[in-house]
Amino acid sequence: MGTQARWKPSTLLLILLFLIVTIIVLFPLYAITLASFKPSTEMMRQGLNVKFESHLFSWHNFNSVFEHRYYVRWYANSLFIAAIFTVSSIILSSVVGYALAIYEFRGRNVIFVLVLVTLMLPTEIIILPLYKLMISFHMINTYWAVIIPFVVAPLPIFFFRQYVTGLPKDFIDAGRIDGCTELGIFARIFVPLMIPAFGAMAILQAIGSWNNFLWPLIVLRVNEKFTIPIGISTLLTPYGNNFDVLVAGSLVAIVPLLVLYIFFQRYFISGLTVGGVKG
């Protein structure tokens, strides 16, 4: 590069500072990775530590994960729920956001305000009546109970509305003259323009679904229906007898998002920074 010689001392100092911060931030992930390759008996005896003991290295914990009675099932449940939730959520939310951005119609402002209200109130407030509703719909212990109440999500609606507002509208009338249906205008003209927004919201909803805890904990009550986070939380026992599955299973649970992050980093960052609203 040749720029190295021109770095000021302040640059070096900043880089050093951020290297230290990065090491601290990545340290917990390093610790869990290391622990995953050590016998769990070692961890029960010593606790989690970062001694590098190559003679203890083993794949045993990962075998336990895949031989565990439910872990693979939980994983499959989480994948299924995340896939259905993400796809239906971005489809349903995008048409709503699109309509709010494109059409002038009676009630538009009211609906937009309602979207903002839904966005502004923590869903934790309504979990009990929602739970009662799920009981009366006979949906307890179904994946649909996890998916349906939150699938039309205010945050993606808001995001899509903002995004479409910023797009050129010149093609709409051309489409109408060419005999496009209103839905055709959305599907053929706007969907291609909205790809970045779809990417960001798909990532946001996928992460939300994959990591969601409180609501699935309430509506999924039997082991074979659990999602990964619920399953992992049941492995925490005072006796530490599940340490092998707990430690390696936690690591395996991060993998899908980590892989997606490597390939779609841009969408993660734009998706999660709007996603902050739901804490």
Next chain:
Amino acid sequence: MDTKLTVNASPSKPQSGFWSSLPYSKKVAPYILVSPFIISFLIFFAYPVVNTVIMSFQEILPGQVEFVGTANYEKLSNAQFYRAMYNSAIYTILTLLVLIPVPLIFAVFLNSKTMRFTNFFRSTLFIPALTSVVVAGTIFRLIFGELPGSLLNEFLGLFDIAPVAFKQSAGISMFVMVTLATWRWVGINIIYFLSGLQNIPHELYESAEIDGANAMDKFIKITLPLLKPVTIYVLTISIYGGFAMFTESYMLFAGNNSPKDIGLTIVGYIYKSGIQKNELGFGSAIGITLLGIVLVINVIQLKFFGLFRKED
């Protein structure tokens, strides 16, 4: 509705009936498109909100519902509820004290002209945001394990500090939860502040330099005031996140029960009353209290900062 439809249908399709003209109608299309939200809003938001209010005045037993007036609210005056309120409030305040200034300063450093590898650091510091609270909680629980050989205790041992049983102390377990939140959120907030900083025009700094301003002057007179909208946004989401906290405590204490309720939060108390003890009425009263808190915070914010919504 029907007459309007045919009038507004496109004139180029004169003989079209109601059903064949429907896909071309500019009047009907928006209502069809927003219908998913309206249905979902009515069933899964409006109805539950109204129902929470009603339930909070009821005692709900299987097959038998009874109005009990304000009895549920009177029952709120108990040590457990105060503890939950206290824990959630302290947690929120501490996360605000850490998760606003620290990412702000990091973002200013990352954005400085002399900094290199900004994108690398930004991407790496973001990685913890990918972990769920459950996974992060598992890791932190083990790092702050009670065994003398576990990570933090061993670290303390280097300074001759005796092993600590972290989960027995209210102060330390709060510290662990705030640390966990900081770990997961610092990267996200850095990105918020960075995007805010990148919107500040360079000319402002240049003209300030001409006027002889030093780095500190520029930070206080230019950066901070212009970051106000981003800061208010981060503040808002942090307050919501803080009062809605549940999973961090659930993971640290391996369930919703902690010794002397040192880890009980408002949402944890809703879960405990409504789901674990099946007292849906009382749980709803706690939910309404949380709603009240959120509304009060909104009003205070509106008063102090003017707008808090990002737009419109």
